[in-house]
Amino acid sequence: MTAKCRYCREERDAIAACALDDFTLLYHRTSGQTHMVISPVPEILDALDEAVPRTAAQVHDRLADHYDLGDADSVIAVIDAHLAELTALGLARRL
């Protein structure tokens, strides 16, 4: 549905990250909110660029260079859902 949407991540300076066991804390300086996330959210965020917008399929391709992801269509749908959530949190922008 939204797989054609393109996303950028928030500027790196806008987020402070801290790893706690398997979790990652993301402190969003703009909103003052702390988010607690687990894999694959930090990896998806890292696969986004601040300036160059990417689709879920492009994020998938970048992640596939490093991880064995399995069936592409279903993984792209999962990535797309996470991108929508990251956008709702203010950690990514939809363009």
Added chain:
Amino acid sequence: MRHQITLKIGPATFRIGSAWRDPIDRLASLYAAYPMLPGGIADFSVRLEPAGPLRQWLRPSIFITGDHGLAEAAPMSLRHGLLAAEMGMNLQMALGWRRHLLIHASSVEKDGRVLVMTGESGSGKSTLAAQLGERGWRLMGDEFALLDLATGQIFPFPRLVSLKNGAIDVLSAEVPPDRMGPLLANTAKGDIRHLVPRGGAIDRMEEGGQPALLLFPRFGHAADRRDVGQAEVFMRLTQASTNYVALGEAGFLALSRLVQRVPAHAIDFPSGDDAIAMIEALWEERA
């Protein structure tokens, strides 16, 4: 106000004013060993006011207010005036303190290292801290642990320990009567009696220490102990902090450093003696 006293507890100074003499006299007696700063500059003011035009004299009823107030706070009987003053000071700290990350926790210190205990009301954290404070540890506080944003040290807030219900008899058995306040019966939280910390806790109330162990005690269960993961610790401590959101990134950095550096365990215990044995064993393991 007509009657007032200015007290220093840890880093915070309170000016407590009252329409009645009695609560101020009781504070002066129980806080006699603490620095008094008549006319000094206070961080917070606490006011104990009549709850209505006639309530100074007729069934005297106290409304607690101050720099930071809760409009819907229920009035209290004058016979619980000491408790009202204590609640007023806690309220100012909880709502207004910004120099440290405030964690709703008790803390005690030994050899420069600090044990922090946090949990719900009734978890036993306050009673345990009071007991440890009588058994070779320095009591740093039973209500708030102050986490320094720059150094990561825990600083004391050694107000009077508020003993509730069963804890009153436990501590009365090992504390001299002159360090115990009057019994305040049938308050909203049950029976309450205040305990004056030992002299060392008051004399060293500006002295912090590095946190070495974090415990989540739970009274009334069979003895058990489990490690607590860092993410759960972080969640619990944000919930136990009254000013985490207000401090912004400074609070995030201080709290995440604390969670990364300090081991944490949950302990269940059926009695105070069981808990103290478990705590001493854990402390030895970490020594």
